[in-house]
Amino acid sequence: MNDCLPNPLAPSPARTSRLTPLAWDPAWETGDPRLDSQHKALVTGVNRLAFAIACGQTQEEVWRILSFLIVYVHTHFRTEENLMAEKGFPELAAHADEHERARAYLDRLVNTYRAGSTSDLEELVSFLAAWLTEHFLGTDRAFAQHLQDEAGPLRP
Numbered sequence: 534m535n536d537c538l539p540n541p542l543a544p545s546p547a548r549t550s551r552l553t554p555l556a557w558d559p560a561w562e563t564g565d566p567r568l569d570s571q572h573k574a575l576v577t578g579v580n581r582l583a584f585a586i587a588c589g590q591t592q593e594e595v596w597r598i599l600s601f602l603i604v605y606v607h608t609h610f611r612t613e614e615n616l617m618a619e620k621g622f623p624e625l626a627a628h629a630d631e632h633e634r635a636r637a638y639l640d641r642l643v644n645t646y647r648a649g650s651t652s653d654l655e656e657l658v659s660f661l662a663a664w665l666t667e668h669f670l671g672t673d674r675a676f677a678q679h680l681q682d683e684a685g686p687l688r689p
């Protein structure tokens with residue numbers, strides 16, 4: 534991917550880096566093209582931010598990537614929640630709560646970074662990477678299952 538970040542496939546100690554890039558996992562596919570493309574864009578955005586930090590890019594560049602990523606997170610949550618409402622997903626309220634907690638935590642980290650705390654930037658990247666992985670595999674998968682159930686069995 535680049536020279537500043539460790540290769541995610543390399544053996545430790547590189548794997549233990551807090552800024553190890555995320556590699557797209559086919560297990561994260563939901564089957565909905567719009568959600569999948571947004572999820573992939575989120576992974577790319579997190580990796581771009583990790584790259585910018587690891588490579589010591591200017592604060593202006595880091596801020597540009599970070600701002601885009603945060604707006605994209607908000608857009609994605611809205612898209613997903615709207616689709617859940619449209620498809621009558623019964624766990625929408627709990628799912629939206631999970632989004633809201635992540636959104637609030639991210640906003641707090643962004644605000645402290647804006648106030649001058651650069652250490653919160655790494656925390657933000659590692660939180661996002663871990664949260665997205667867990668969320669894609671857990672609650673987003675439950676919605677993917679709902680979409681599949683709604684589509685019914687494949688006909689021959």
Ligand SMILES: [Fe+2]
Nearest residue numbers: 613668672673
């Ligand atoms: Fe979600």
Ligand SMILES: [Fe+2]
Nearest residue numbers: 572609613673
């Ligand atoms: Fe999602």
